[in-house]
Amino acid sequence: MSSRPARATLATIAEAAGVSIATVSKVVNGRDDVSPGTRAMVEELLRQHYYTGRGGSRQTTIEVVFAGPLAAYSNEVMEGVLQAAAEPGVSVMLSKGRGASTATAWALAVAKAGRCAVISVSNEMTPEESTALARANVPLVVVDPLTPAGADVTSVGSTNYAGGTTAAEHLLSLGHTRLAYLGGDAEAGCNQARWQGFRATLEAAGYPVAPKLAQHLTFRYAAGLNGGGALLDSPNPPTAVFAGSDEIAVGLIEACRRRGLRVPEDVSVIGFDDTQLAEFCSPPLTVVRQPLREMGRVAVRTALQLAAGASVDSHHVELSTSLVVRASTAPPRR
Template identity: 85%
Template sequence: MTNSRPGRATLSTIAEAAGVSIATVSKVVNGREDVSPGTRAMVEELLRLHYYTGRGGGGVRQPTVEVVFAGPLAAYSNEVLEGVLQAAAEPGVAVMLSKGRIGSTPTAWALAVAKAGRSAVISVSNEMTDQDANALARANVPLVVIDPLTPAGADVVSVGSTNYAGGISAAEHLLSLGHTRVAYLGGAPDAGCNQARWQGFRGRLEAAGYPVEPELMRHDTFRYAAGLAGGEYLLALDRPPTAVFAGSDEIAVGLIEACRRQGLRVPEDLSVVGFDDTQLAEFCSPPLTVVRQPLREMGRVALRTALQLASGASVDSHHVELATSLVVRASTAPPRTWPGT
């Protein structure tokens, strides 16, 4: 993604490009009828090409940040949103939620965001394309991406966590308990955060001499249903794993439900490690051992960074990674021996 932001187009900019007066451009912008159809069409096209939004008038306006989510709000996104709202309350920033450019082109969406007066956009685990980022830049709307599903370009500001290190810590915890036949249930294979968690986890196990067997790795989504389906698959194997690293809390909870349906107990029959440390981790039974990523802090950092960009200030780094940590609860224990192993 590239994200160079040009200066904001003005009526004068459009008038000069069209070879007409500022008054004529103003008439088109305001929907006046006393402009010839040919001139109107030319001016409207230039307004679009120059990403004219009409912003920047007089008066002081409350900053507004639009937060874009993919799919329904879930435990992960709720934690991030809480952090955004906490940070927004301090400077009195309004926060708007949206699903992004559903059914719209990048240009049309970016112009709509700009015309609505948004100071910046924060994208949360969303498929933010190069075209989306470039369109927002052309419309002079700063963008901050949290946990981008695809690697953000050098010019796009992003906030995430140390996913690779988190995968390593999950592997080390299970190895320390004596687990050597372990599985991984993760999100989409092309999601950057999923790749990092999986690579850290797999690399640490391989270094210890216990590579993850192909039948013990599955990549789907970060949702509960994927954990349920993945759990049913793993538990039906002739030699099930003794432990599973789940790429999200939702996957882990779905996996625990799959165990319950088959009369198996966690952690007596299967140890489970989640990733995120949302409220699900504390509320599920048993309470979930997790790799914690500071979701609320990620939201706070994203909001503050977005406001910094909106003010015209530069940022020290285009990608910020906050540290993960292992939180041991009751869902992990030394392995038991399965019949026939």
């Protein structure tokens, strides 16, 4: 990985504007003894060079950006972030991203606020935002990127493809041959990896998923309730369903309950994540566990490493998934 770009200084702006450092300082500090034309020129150069000031507190605060409402998944990641940040005494600021601001304005605001880095959790960080943060000299680490991150963006995820394979192997070992997939957003990279691992394993075993038994909706509870209901109401419903998240799985279990179906006696359900929902739901949920807290911890450690000007060994880190068997899966009824 390349080192971070040098931060613009008053001297940098003064040289580009052809004025003195004192004049640039006056503009930065809001002094009124600068002509309107010179002020406008200097302000534009400040934006172009992503000038953020001295940034004396830049090593103390990480901004964590979430997309959508906080849920069981994001709470687990946040626990890991807070644990890792507490060790070196780093503060954590939560936000919903740039909102209506332009990418440049948001990145400059983040830098001027003294953030040493940004961690984006399951958020669609646009190329414009990534570039703006880089120009503002603010490192970015993406957790579970919705789309594959480029080589210039550092990211942390889990072995989603292997997780899909694990789910398929577990259900096949129980004797299920008519299986369904109820996943999250179709364009999400993690969803596609889980689905591809699941599908490939079943096809290799000679039990491909019927087209009508594969749905890609959202990672939320409503997808399990409504999409799961559609699967259960199909003419030849599945005996087992792999849900792309714990929230989907819990919604699916409720859809079964409303139809008088029992889990796992009538339908086996396996989730993905291993949040607290997996233990709290009834029956307790069999899951492919991804180490969400560790993903948060790795993201913080990586962000601090980049903030210190160090390079990282890989721009993308994948942590291993594993199977946790509870009470929501069983052999199909004969």
